[in-house]
Amino acid sequence: MPINNKLKKVWYGGDYNPEQWDKRYWDEDVRLFQLAGIDVATVNVFSWPLLQPAEDEYDFSMLDSIMEKLQEGNIGIILGTSTAAHPAWMAARYPDILRVDWEGRKRTYGGRHNSCPNSPTYRNYAAALAEKLAERYGNHPGLLLWHVNNEMGGYCYCDNCAKAFRVWLKKRYGTIETLNKVWYTAFWGHTFYDWNEIVPPNLLSEGVHWNWQRSNQTSISLDYFRFGSDSLLACYKLEVEAIRKHSRNIPITTNFMGTYKEMNYFDWAPYIDVISWDSYPAPNQPPSMNAMTHDLMRGLKDGQPFMLMEQTPSVANWQPYCKLKRPGEMKKWSYQAVAHGADTVMFFQLRKSLGSCEKMHGAVIEHVGHGNTRVFRECAELGEELGRLGDVLIDARPDAQVGILYDWENRWAVELSSGPSNDLNYVKEVHKYYDALYDLHIPVDMVGLNGDFNRYEVIIAPLLYMIKPGFAAKVESFVEAGGTFLTTYFSGIVNETDLAVTGGYPGELRKVLGIWAEEIDALYPEDTNELVMNGAIQELQGTFSCSFLCELIHTETAEVMATYGEDFYAGMPALTVNRYGQGLAYYVATSPEKPFLVKLLEYICKEKGIESLLPFQQQGIEASRRVKDGRNYLFLINHNNTSFVANTGLPSSFELLSGKRVTQNIELPAHGVAILQV
Known part of the structure; x- marks a missing residue:
């Protein structure tokens, strides 16, 4: 179900933590919210110790007062379940709830997201709290949305997780013989004879981690990332089941973190009523990266509008350099979210905390405590504009004809790969293609492997390293029917268990692309090669710089459009196109400079009749x-x-x-x- 549109406008508000304040501030808070046009507040995100001060004791008196105060002020309520940080008594009494980190260290109490997702203690208490909240507030007239946990993420490597991982593996592979085969355990003599011999892949065992510390088994690490995402999803689903016993008609979400590496959000999306995410672009981040992430969040549920759940009104205190948003920037980033499909504009936080690590984080109401600040005035101006817009934009959908493929599991596999370069960065490479289309003012959808390709004229799939069963046939069908497909170097290398394909890269994509790849040359950061056009495209002539990786490919049925200009592979194909059925399949064998990508994608879109939103490129x-x-x-x-x-x-x-x-x-x-x- 989408968000509740009872407000008949773009929701405007953010995280509010009145339990951190004396009650004498509450009336002034509500008055300032109303003055700023704020009509939604997210509460109860980190209140578990207040709600459950002891094992058999619940106390909802303060939350009752908060809900009442907001309702009196006509402020809609997003109600958190508070399960992102467990109480101290729980950790002292049940140490199984505490995580073990990647280095094998058992955590003590403290921080947040310190609960093992496979701890029976955590799961039981979290579900029980969610049910208590739903039973009490499920029909509250001010309730707009349920907010489960908060920014869920992180893995655990404890004994509970080891046991659960073995169960997960048995379900996935059935027999230990199959597991040994798909993990290629004959390498270095790492064969398993019993499920109990398998331990979580951390620094002490078989682990490969994001910091490129390599060991034997990339396959076990890849499966552990799948298992870790699934474990957290199971916790989310338990809370949803508990809420639904008493609150059937209120949508439920949990806030995502954009391109956050550790969770496969496409797997989560079917269980989320409305996608929400927290957007904190760095001051020096290109605007196209944030635009791409908005499009990715929208793409999780096939174009359904999403929620901007958090952004800072001004400064993010956790960035290396806490640079203020300049006048107009907060409004600009807010409208960028709306432009790409958001039906809410929300902040963290509404009133600034007095202590701890976020006391210097931006807020609508600063420590000075009144509305006579630059930030408050800008927030009030935006609130007034959103009020005037009303519901004119609610549920409006973008209409892109270009889709860019994004796959979390492929990203994990790419960045766990032992070669060809430690600088492989999946998000960065995907963004290069998005950024070129962004400069051309051509709308883009971010699409998952299971997305409907037939909605698009062009599908772009950078770094398609892992090919899952059925995907190549889907690409062939798309191209054969007249679609244009483009992929790049380091594609079609492995299957879903990270075993290399035989018979020549790009494996199952070889037929549709009409090429086979022999070697990959990794260039040092300071090195470049040349990509020389051969005149096949009239609009794209000359020589361009390329770098990072140069794949040595041979054509079979494909036509060569550009060759390398330097090194021993000068003259070998660097860009090819293959006619397959009624469509075309392009292969970019290297990482070209941006001007080349802009010209190539402009040509491809023009050939497919895809028009820019503006008559010509306009910088910035x-x-x-x-x-x-x-x-x-x-x-x-x-x-x-x-x-x-x-x-x-x-x-x-x-x-x-x-x-x-x-x-x-x-x-x-x-x-x-x-x-x-x-």
Whole structure:
């Protein structure tokens, strides 16, 4: 179910922790919320010790008061389950609840996300608390949404997890003989004879971790990441089941963290009523990276609008350099989320904490305690605008014709690989292609392996290292029917258990791509090669720089469009295209510079009749579109530090924020936003 639209507008609010404050502040908080146009508050995210001060004792008196105060102020409520940090008495009485880290160290009480997801103690108490909350508040008139746990993540390597991992493996592989085969345990003589011989892959055993510390078994590490994500999902599902006993019509979410590595969000999406995520772009991060992540979150549920659950109003205290958001930037990032499919704009936090690690984190209400601050004024201005917009954008959907494939398990496998380069970064390589289309103002959907390819004219799949069963046939069907498919070097190398394919790379994709790959040359960071166009594409001529990896490939049925210009493989293919049925399949055998990718993708899109949202590239201007009831809403966002006159290519349109009719050109101030109804 989507979010409750009883507010009939984009939800506006954020995390509120009144249990940290004396009650005398509460009335002033609500008054300031109303002044800022804030109509939603997320509460009870970290209150487990207050709610359950002892094993057999629950106390909801403070939460009752908080819920009552918000309802009196007409503030809608997102209710957390508080299960992200267990009480101290629980850790002292039941040490099995504490995690063991990757280095094999047993944690003591402290921090958050310190609960073992396979601890029976944790699972029982977390589900019990969720049920108590649902029983008490499930029909509360102010309740809009359930918020399970908070930013779930992290793995545990304790004895409980070891036992659960063996059960998970038995279910996946059936026999120890099959496991030995798919894990390739004959290498280094690591054969297992009994399930109980298998231990979690940490630093003390077979572990391969994100910091490139390598051991024997990448396959066991890959499966442990799958198991870790599944273990956390099982905890989430237990809380959902407990809530649903008493609250059937209120949607449930948990807040994701964008491209967070340790969880496969596509696996989670079917169990999440509405996707929500926490967006904290670094000050020096390219805007296209945040745009891509918004599109990824939207793509988890096939384009359903998502929630911006957290962002900072100004400063994130945990970044290496806590740089303030400049005037207009908070509003700009908020509207970027809305442009890419968000139906909420939420902050962490509404009132700034007095102590601990987030006391310097940005908030709508600063320590000074009143509304006479730059940040509060900007938040109130945004609140007023969202109020005027009403529900015009609610449930509007983007309409991209280009899909970029994103797969968490492929990412794990790529970055666990022993070669060809320690600098392999899946997200970075995917972003290169997204960034080129972003500069071309061409909308993109981020698509999972199980997504409907037939909705798109073009599918792009960078670094498709792992090919799962049935995927190659899906690509062949897409291309044969007239679609255009593009993939890159280091694709079709292994199967889903990380065993290398035989018969030539790119394995099962060899037929549709019409090439086979022989070797991969890893270049040092300071080295480059040349990608020389051969005239096959009139719009793409000349020589371009390439770097990082150069794959040595041979054509079978494919046509060569560019070759390498240097080294012993000069003259070998670097870019090919293969006609397969009614469609085309491109292979980019190296990592080209951005100008080349922009020109190549512009050519591919033009050939498929895919038009840019703007008449030409306009530096620092982001364009995105949402569609509802036959109307197009074109978002223009100025990421420049100075004003910019954008050419919309439209003879006339209506700008929603100003309420004015505009002609072809519109001036956007630094970090300014326009929403044009077309």
